Amino acid sequence: MKQHVFPRLGEEYWQEILDNGLTVRVVPKRGFARSYAFVGVDYGAVDTRFQLGAEAITTPGGVAHYLEHKMFDLPEGDAMNLFAQYGASPNAFTGYAMTAYYFDCTENFEENLRILLRMVATPYFSQQSVEKERGIIAQEIRMYEDSADSRLYEDLFAALFASHPIRVPIAGTVESIQEITNQTLETCHAAFYHPANMMLCVVGDVDPARVAQVARELTETKRRALPVRDYGAQESVNCVKPRVERTMEVSMPTFAFGFKCEAPTDGGDAMKAEIIGALAAEILAGESSPLFMRLYEQGLIDSGFAADYESVKNACIFTVSGDSRDPDAVYQAVLDEGKRLAKEGFPKEDFERLVKSALGRRMRDLDSFESICYRMCAYHFEGVDYFRFPAVYESVQAEDVQAFLSRTVQESRAAISIIRPKEREE
Amino acid sequence: MVETIQLAEGITLRAVQTRKFKTGCFSVNFLRRHCRRDAALDALLPSVLLRATQNYPDISSISKHLDELYGASFGTLVRMKGEVKMTGFYADFIEDAFLPDGEQVFAPMLDFLQEVLYRPYTENACFLPRFVEGEKQNLINTIEASQNDKRSYASLRLRQLMCENEDYGVPRLGYAEDVAAITAQELWTHYQDVLRHSRIELFYVGRRSAQEAAQMFSQVFAGRERGETVEIGTQVIRTANAERTVMERMDITQGKLVIGLRTGITTQDSAFPALMLLNAVYGSGVTSKLFVNVREKLSLCYYAGSALEKYKGVMIVSSGIEFDKFEVARDAILGELEACRRGEITDEELESARRAILSALRAALDAPARLDDYYAGLAAAKGDTVEELYDKIAALDKSALVDAARAISTDMIYFLKGVEA
Numbered sequence: 001m002k003q004h005v006f007p008r009l010g011e012e013y014w015q016e017i018l019d020n021g022l023t024v025r026v027v028p029k030r031g032f033a034r035s036y037a038f039v040g041v042d043y044g045a046v047d048t049r050f051q052l053g054a055e056a057i058t059t060p061g062g063v064a065h066y067l068e069h070k071m072f073d074l075p076e077g078d079a080m081n082l083f084a085q086y087g088a089s090p091n092a093f094t095g096y097a098m099t100a101y102y103f104d105c106t107e108n109f110e111e112n113l114r115i116l117l118r119m120v121a122t123p124y125f126s127q128q129s130v131e132k133e134r135g136i137i138a139q140e141i142r143m144y145e146d147s148a149d150s151r152l153y154e155d156l157f158a159a160l161f162a163s164h165p166i167r168v169p170i171a172g173t174v175e176s177i178q179e180i181t182n183q184t185l186e187t188c189h190a191a192f193y194h195p196a197n198m199m200l201c202v203v204g205d206v207d208p209a210r211v212a213q214v215a216r217e218l219t220e221t222k223r224r225a226l227p228v229r230d231y232g233a234q235e236s237v238n239c240v241k242p243r244v245e246r247t248m249e250v251s252m253p254t255f256a257f258g259f260k261c262e263a264p265t266d267g268g269d270a271m272k273a274e275i276i277g278a279l280a281a282e283i284l285a286g287e288s289s290p291l292f293m294r295l296y297e298q299g300l301i302d303s304g305f306a307a308d309y310e311s312v313k314n315a316c317i318f319t320v321s322g323d324s325r326d327p328d329a330v331y332q333a334v335l336d337e338g339k340r341l342a343k344e345g346f347p348k349e350d351f352e353r354l355v356k357s358a359l360g361r362r363m364r365d366l367d368s369f370e371s372i373c374y375r376m377c378a379y380h381f382e383g384v385d386y387f388r389f390p391a392v393y394e395s396v397q398a399e400d401v402q403a404f405l406s407r408t409v410q411e412s413r414a415a416i417s418i419i420r421p422k423e424r425e426e
Numbered sequence: 427m428v429e430t431i432q433l434a435e436g437i438t439l440r441a442v443q444t445r446k447f448k449t450g451c452f453s454v455n456f457l458r459r460h461c462r463r464d465a466a467l468d469a470l471l472p473s474v475l476l477r478a479t480q481n482y483p484d485i486s487s488i489s490k491h492l493d494e495l496y497g498a499s500f501g502t503l504v505r506m507k508g509e510v511k512m513t514g515f516y517a518d519f520i521e522d523a524f525l526p527d528g529e530q531v532f533a534p535m536l537d538f539l540q541e542v543l544y545r546p547y548t549e550n551a552c553f554l555p556r557f558v559e560g561e562k563q564n565l566i567n568t569i570e571a572s573q574n575d576k577r578s579y580a581s582l583r584l585r586q587l588m589c590e591n592e593d594y595g596v597p598r599l600g601y602a603e604d605v606a607a608i609t610a611q612e613l614w615t616h617y618q619d620v621l622r623h624s625r626i627e628l629f630y631v632g633r634r635s636a637q638e639a640a641q642m643f644s645q646v647f648a649g650r651e652r653g654e655t656v657e658i659g660t661q662v663i664r665t666a667n668a669e670r671t672v673m674e675r676m677d678i679t680q681g682k683l684v685i686g687l688r689t690g691i692t693t694q695d696s697a698f699p700a701l702m703l704l705n706a707v708y709g710s711g712v713t714s715k716l717f718v719n720v721r722e723k724l725s726l727c728y729y730a731g732s733a734l735e736k737y738k739g740v741m742i743v744s745s746g747i748e749f750d751k752f753e754v755a756r757d758a759i760l761g762e763l764e765a766c767r768r769g770e771i772t773d774e775e776l777e778s779a780r781r782a783i784l785s786a787l788r789a790a791l792d793a794p795a796r797l798d799d800y801y802a803g804l805a806a807a808k809g810d811t812v813e814e815l816y817d818k819i820a821a822l823d824k825s826a827l828v829d830a831a832r833a834i835s836t837d838m839i840y841f842l843k844g845v846e847a
Contacts, residue, residue, distance in 0.1 A: 010448070010524065029446075031444075031446050032446060032792050033788040033789060033791055033792055034788075034789045034792045078722075080712040080713070081712075081713060081778075083712075084711075084778040084781070084782065085774075085778065086781075087781035087782065087784070087785045088785075089711070089712075089782065089786075090712075106784075106788040106789055107781075107785065132725060135725045136721075136725055136728060139680065139727070139728035139746065139747075139748070140728050142679045142728075143577075143680050143728055143746055145679050145680075146576050146678050146679055146680055147575070148574055248677075249573060249574075249576075249676055249677050249678065250571075250573075251567070251571045251572075252567055252571065254574075286489070287485060287486070287489035288486050288489035288490045288493060289486075290486070292485075292486070293484060293485060293486040296485060296560075299560060299563055302564045302567060302568075303564070323567065323571070353490065353493045353494060354493060356493065356494070356496060356497070357492075357493035357496065357497035358497060359496070360495075360496025360497035360498070360520045361496075361497035363448055363496075363520055363524060364448050364449040364497070364518070364519075364520050366448055367447045367448050367449050422677060
């Protein structure tokens with residue numbers, strides 16, 4: 001294993017890429033009782049179309065999430081119970097771009113690590129168990145359907161994009177999951193759950209060499225060809241449908257608007273693009289911005305108002321969201337502020353202050369084991385080393401942020417999603 | 427590990443010195459009795475204080491100041507430990523050790539705390555009415571937004587209905603109509619009372635020693651006039667009178683079944699560790715009876731779990747179910763508790779639950795925000811330290827859990843169902 005030291009961060013990691021392609025990375029944290037292990041799979045809800053050898057495969061919406069639920073089944077029983085026997089709390093999530101399995105424990109680290117690695121390497125789906133899960137997942141989807149937050153963003157993504165699979169909700173729909181069989185799950189597991197398509201990340205007071213040794217024992221030995229993914233043709237930056245509204249049981253209108261952005265051209269740019277997007281969000285709509293202050297004073301927004309930048313496999317979106325009695329007034333104010341900033345720019349000291357603040361918060365975020373692992377994997381799948389973020393922050397110029405805002409905050413690129421309260425029957 | 431230092435009459439600091447983190451944190455809490463009369467005032471107060479100060483007269487200048495302190499955060503706190511209300515602020519910030527030479531963040535954060543507490547933005551010796559009105563509206567919106575998340579809304583409704591004759595039934599943030607009626611003058615008068623007559627509990631985790639932190643925090647409060655502090659405490663109802671069922675409707679697709687039970691056991695009781703372990707066996711975590719038997723085996727619910735309101739002597743079970751599964755889910759959930767009362771707890775269930783709790787307690791020492799919340803609870807009511815609780819849980823046997831289960835009685839069954847169902 002090779003040691004990489006990052007003196008500015010006060011951190012280090014040990015890394016080895018196994019012969020089968022699995023990247024193993026260990027971040028030692030001395031003096032902590034907890035240890036945390038995380039397996040990230042470069043496979044998420046948007047990976048519904050792919051080419052495997054000569055075969056082109058299209059899968060129903062929600063397979064990655066269904067698979068995540070079923071990976072806990074092992075021939076020797078439910079992995080949840082095995083972890084519990086060794087005192088670990090396991091969990092998993094499926095995102096648009098990644099599926100991840102992880103546990104947290106304060107004892108028996110190695111036993112728990114073995115369960116985790118065995119679990120992701122072992123497809124064990126019977127027709128009966130896949131059938132039984134359908135009801136549980138349908139209930140979970142119903143819960144998301146009642147959640148204004150989930151609905152808001154699902155509507156927004158569907159309005160922004162013409163064909164990118166980000167249009168489909170992560171868990172799929174109650175209809176789409178009816179088409180999923182144990183055969184579908186086996187195909188997708190074989191295609192994507194390959195060591196070269198995964199990363200094992202461990203944080204805690206553990207022995208790095210031992211982690212690599214256990215990983216070597218429990219993952220398959222040979223390399224296989226990886227699937228070629230198909231997210232459809234590169235879309236134009238113009239949105240498909242400028243507005244989508246629905247009513248739900250919410251107390252106040254809630255909104256999210258998104259602006260489509262160009263995808264970064266290669267992996268090395270992914271982190272820089274994200275940092276530029278995040279700084280632009282602060283300049284435009286952060287708590288210290290003139291726009292935030294004005295809208296807050298007018299009672300049009302509350303402290304939940306925020307802008308953000310997100311990128312999922314060629315789908316890059318600059319979002320502004322919040323709650324407001326008048327979302328359209330906020331929308332207009334944001335478009336106007338975008339135009340003003342494009343013309344007048346912003347003071348250099350605002351930019352410098354925001355970089356200082358963002359760097360400080362990123363540094364503090366290194367206290368979170370969860371965040372380290374998630375970001376390490378997410379960036380690794382984009383070909384970037386997460387711990388290099390201080391240098392990337394320093395490479396960003398105020399002009400980059402200015403150019404991003406001028407290019408992005410345009411009505412032609414935007415869609416607005418609004419959820420309004422239902423009319424009350426008195 | 428935690429050191430408790432009295433800074434002045436009614437002002438206490440609990441401090442944990444550690445070099446493990448890049449982030450230091452502190453909270454300042456004013457302890458009040460939670461009741462209908464004051465709930466809205468207590469909830470509004472920190473937001474108005476953080477809206478503007480003399481040196482930072484608007485949200486933008488406050489935000490810029492925190493940016494300059496390397497992205498420090500300073501937020502409002504309004505929490506309940508039983509019927510004890512803790513209102514105040516929570517701050518976290520980068521440790522000075524990670525700053526360029528000669529720069530500091532901790533001392534400026536304490537200056538900022540003093541600024542927020544003692545130099546509020548005023549006009550005619552009162553809060554500015556415009557700021558008070560703005561924050562009132564935000565608070566009303568937050569209160570009204572509690573219906574957006576159906577899962578927590580159903581729990582909130584259960585607490586309100588089950589404890590309608592107790593202070594506990596008053597929502598944490600009070601009622602929207604009470605907020606609407608507050609005037610700037612009334613809030614100002616309330617604040618003067620809070621400053622003089624509340625116990626103040628401070629909590630700090632970071633690289634400074636407890637003595638050094640105590641000395642620095644003392645300066646924030648030095649020379650302030652203080653009077654007698656108000657009494658605080660929680661009414662505990664040992665046993666439910668009779669089982670009640672309440673149904674309400676909303677336009678939702680998944681039903682929410684919430685069951686409120688009286689345990690009569692709080693952190694102050696010797697039976698508390700047994701109750702905590704019983705709760706884990708019954709309904710908390712992936713090896714619990716509710717998870718394994720009700721969710722997994724019967725596929726009845728997407729989620730089903732129990733949680734203790736440990737300062738109030740209440741247990742709450744929440745689940746999400748299909749509308750037509752109400753009776754069968756209710757019977758299954760209460761049936762698992764009955765099984766605990768009959769002593770039907772396997773060694774595996776007991777040991778898995780024990781391991782999970784012990785592990786969570788060890789891990790709590792790695793999480794400053796969890797330590798803060800734990801010791802905030804100890805400030806509000808007597809109880810064990812993390813280390814004491816650990817030893818007691820480790821030593822429990824099954825019979826103590828069965829006794830705890832037998833002490834529990836069902837008070838209210840609440841079902842939130844769809845409009846058409």
